[in-house]
Amino acid sequence: MAVNLYIPPESHIFAVAGVEIGTAEAGIRKANRRDLTVFRLAEGSSVAGVFTLNRFRAAPVQLCEAHLAAGQGIRAMVINTGNANAGTGETGLQAAKDTCQALAGLLGIEPAQVLPFSTGVILEPLPVDRLTAGLPQAIADLQDNNWFAAAHSIMTTDTQPKIVSQRVALGNNTITITGISKGAGMIRPNMATMLGYLATDAGIAPDLLKEMVRSIADRSFNRITVDGDTSTNDSFIIVATGKSQVRIDSTSDPLYEPLYTALADAATELAQKIVRDAEGATKFMTVQVEQAKTSEEALKVAYAVAQSPLVKTAFFASDPNLGRILCAIGYAGIADLDVNGINLWLGDVLVAKNGGRNPDYQEADGQRVMKEPEILVRIALGRGDVSDTVYTCDFSHEYVSINADYRS
Incomplete structure (x- = not known):
C-alpha cells in the first residue's frame, strides 16, 4: 500500500x-x-x-x-x-x-x-x-x-x-x-x-x-x-x-x-x-546528512543508511534498534570519520550524542517515531557545513513476495 x-x-x-x-x-x-x-x-x-x-x-x-x-x-x-x-x-x-x-x-x-x-x-x-x-x-x-x-x-x-x-x-x-x-x-x-x-x-x-x-x-x-x-x-x-x-x-x-x-x-x-509506492513499502523515510565536508561524503552516509537491509527491516517492524544506523554510518567509507563527533536524531528525538547513546534517550520515544508512516533520520557528522538528502522506504514481507513472484 x-x-x-x-x-x-x-x-x-x-x-x-x-x-x-x-x-x-x-x-x-x-x-x-x-x-x-x-x-x-x-x-x-x-x-x-x-x-x-x-x-x-x-x-x-x-x-x-x-x-x-x-x-x-x-x-x-x-x-x-x-x-x-x-x-x-x-x-x-x-x-x-x-x-x-x-x-x-x-x-x-x-x-x-x-x-x-x-x-x-x-x-x-x-x-x-x-x-x-x-x-x-x-x-x-x-x-x-x-x-x-x-x-x-x-x-x-x-x-x-x-x-x-x-x-x-x-x-x-x-x-x-x-x-x-x-x-x-x-x-x-x-x-x-x-x-x-x-x-x-x-x-x-x-x-x-x-x-x-x-x-x-x-x-x-x-x-x-x-x-x-x-x-x-x-x-x-x-x-x-x-x-x-x-x-x-x-x-x-x-x-x-x-x-x-x-x-x-x-x-x-x-x-x-x-x-x-515502493514494493511492499509501509514507511517513507528521509535520510538527511548534515555537517559533512562534501556532498559526496554526505551521500555516502545517506545511502549506507538508506540501503541497509538491517535498518530497513527494523523500520518495518517499528523496532528502534538504532545501533544499526550507527553501524551503517561507520561502514559508509569515510576513512577519517571521527565517530565521537556524530549526533543522530530520529524525528525530533536525539538518539545518539557525540558518538554514543544520548543519556536522555528513552526507547519509548524512538518507538513512537518509528510507528509513524513518514520518518526523518537526521545525522550530523560534525565535519563541515554541507548537507544532502536521500529518500527511501522500509523492507516488508511483501517486498520479498512481489519479487519472488515477479515473473509468474
Whole structure:
C-alpha cells in the first residue's frame, strides 16, 4: 500500500500544449491491460534525457541516446511495459529500431525522431510484432490531456499512478508543467528501474535543457533508493514544447531560476512518489546528512543508511534498534570519520550524542517515531557545513513476495 501518495484529480491534471498522448492494449505480456503508450510532440520541441549507468543498458536506452545525439528533433516517444528488451543483444536492438521505424511511418516522421522506452522483465525477447500491431490503436487514441491514462499504462509492479501537474506564473505569463513516472522496485540512484517524463509548454534552448535535465535528475531521481539495485532501463526525459509565451535561452534570463525550481520540484515529487509506492513499502523515510565536508561524503552516509537491509527491516517492524544506523554510518567509507563527533536524531528525538547513546534517550520515544508512516533520520557528522538528502522506504514481507513472484 502506497505511503501518503497523492494522486491529483483529473480536473487538476493540465494538458501541455504541444503534447498528445495515446495508449493501447498490445498484449506485450498480459492481456486486457493498456501496456503501450505513444507521445506525439509538436515540431520544434526541445527534448533532453538522462539514462541508466548500468553496463547492461537496454536496447531502447542505447537507441534513445543515439537519436538524441543525432539532433534531428524528437517528435515522438513510445513506451511499452511487460518487457524490458534488455539483455537481448543485437536482436533486441533491431526490435527497438523496428519499433521506431513502425511508429515513424505511421506519424510521417523519421525513425531518428522517435525515442523508444521499455520496462518489465529482463532477458526475454521483445514481442515486437504485438507492439507494432498496437501502435495504430495508440495513435487513434492521441489526445492533448491523456496523462492520467498514460500514468496507468506505464506501470509494472506499481500499485498507484504517479502524476504531477501545475500551472506556474512566470513574469507576466503562466506556464504548465505536467509529468508522470513509474517505478517500485530495482530502485537505486544513478537512475533506477524507473521511467520519468516531464513536459512544459515553456520554450527552453536545447543545449540549456541538456544541462537542466542532468542537474534536475541529480536533485530528484538520483536521490531515491528502494533496494540498491540499478536497473537496465532507467530514463528521465524533459520536453519543452515552446507553445507558451515564455522562452528561455540562458541561465542569465531572470525567468530561468523560477522555471528551473518549478521543474526540479515537479521531478522531486515524481521521484518521491516512486519511493512512496515502493514494493511492499509501509514507511517513507528521509535520510538527511548534515555537517559533512562534501556532498559526496554526505551521500555516502545517506545511502549506507538508506540501503541497509538491517535498518530497513527494523523500520518495518517499528523496532528502534538504532545501533544499526550507527553501524551503517561507520561502514559508509569515510576513512577519517571521527565517530565521537556524530549526533543522530530520529524525528525530533536525539538518539545518539557525540558518538554514543544520548543519556536522555528513552526507547519509548524512538518507538513512537518509528510507528509513524513518514520518518526523518537526521545525522550530523560534525565535519563541515554541507548537507544532502536521500529518500527511501522500509523492507516488508511483501517486498520479498512481489519479487519472488515477479515473473509468474
